[in-house]
Amino acid sequence: MDMQQTKGNRAIVIWLYTGVAMIIVQVLLGGITRLTGSGLSITEWKPILGALPPMNEAAWQEAFAKYQEIGQSKYINSHFTLTDFKWIYFWEWLHRNWARLIGVVFFVPFIYFIVKKTIDRSMIWPMVVLFILGGLQGGIGWIMVQSGLNEEDLYVSHIRLAGHFIAALGLLWYVLWFALKLSLPASHRVEAPVLRRLSGWVLGILVVQLIYGAFMAGLHAALAASTWPSINGYAVPPGMFAQGGFWADITHNPITIHFIHRGLAYLLIILIAVWYLRSYKVPQLQGARAAALFTVLLQVFLGVLTVLNANVKIPLAFALAHQFVGMGLLMVMVWAHFLTLPLRR
CATH class of the missing domain: 1.20.120 (Four Helix Bundle (Hemerythrin (Met), subunit A))
Structure with a gap:
């Protein structure tokens, strides 16, 4: 695939570089989540319903009670109040919801570009691969979180953390490469x-x-x-x-x-x-x-x-x-x- 820059590609290029910027933010949010010990605060995987945080005091108490069942809460954060829990919950919630937003930002314009015939056939399969990589990244993230949702492990597996991190950087690499193919003509090479x-x-x-x-x-x-x-x-x-x-x-x-x-x-x-x-x-x-x-x-x-x-x-x-x-x-x-x-x- 050797795509060259055209006027029709300008919107696609902006879209892809926006995706690059959003992935960078997502990786940084992942870093904050890890370094603040927030990654195990949400103990359930709800791709759709999980977009909303607990909406009342009873829901917050229920989420906190589930967190208190795992080893990290029992042996490191046993002093946590509900306010403390809300703080770490926020970072994990934001990390997950930024991922959802990335999915929307990639998917909705993709459909629009197909309808408007802005994307030619040579671009469709690379974009399908991009969506597959994005979905796999979400799955790897949940597998990573599961490694710490027990009474023995106090944190997620650092091996799985590395896998999650490198998968994110692989996605960043892929989107950037795709954007470069569309934005830089052969004369720049x-x-x-x-x-x-x-x-x-x-x-x-x-x-x-x-x-x-x-x-x-x-x-x-x-x-x-x-x-x-x-x-x-x-x-x-x-x-x-x-x-x-x-x-x-x-x-x-x-x-x-x-x-x-x-x-x-x-x-x-x-x-x-x-x-x-x-x-x-x-x-x-x-x-x-x-x-x-x-x-x-x-x-x-x-x-x-x-x-x-x-x-x-x-x-x-x-x-x-x-x-x-x-x-x-x-x-x-x-x-x-x-x-x-x-x-x-």
Whole structure:
């Protein structure tokens, strides 16, 4: 599929970039939901009826009673009053309803564009795939929430959290790529196989880094070492292989995850610096080039600030800024990768 920009596509392009912005907000709301411990406050999955919050005092008490049955309430938030519960309920409710709004924003204009014949046949199947990805993302989210709705687990599984997060970023990548195909003509691209391979490596490592970012959030692993540039005074901290197995350590041991997350950040700086230097004389890449270097440096800076201020709990503002810039870096590198797509002869 090689779609070029036309006047008729302008409304579709605006629609798609609006979707990109809404997905970014949704991921940030997910971050707030996680860091405020709000993700388990709604214990039921009601795709339609769940759009409304409890409408009276009795309904609120019922929702609160259901929350009080799970381990998180019993062992961490046993002191919660109904007012406290309403606060965490709000974030999870907003997160779910923003997802519903995204569905409406994508679906209603899609039908309108079909009726008005603004969308040609080459666009229909990619949009169907987009809706499937969106539906799967909602399903993954509920599977994640279910992992914490019991008396044993105090939080959702960080593995499922990472799956939910990466699925959201995959949706963001897909919509952005689709929008770029419609908004950027071939004259903006350049044949650069070496740079394309290098940006592909950056994207691959960045995806792994973002997975580890989700592990960091899910396990509150920033609290394992609130020092920089050392990790609790070490370059390689002790206790990294204390879980009884390599895979267990790299997926469940907070200090190991912390070490890997930092190491991947340094590796990304090096790779993006190399890409930056190699793309110096390519006019089509100058915007992406500057944005990539600035974004990765800002991302590392915010990561350092988050770690240094993570003494008792993770600082919400720094953590959200770190997550936001991480998404920005992903989008910049997707843009850079797109600009080196092979040109049709």
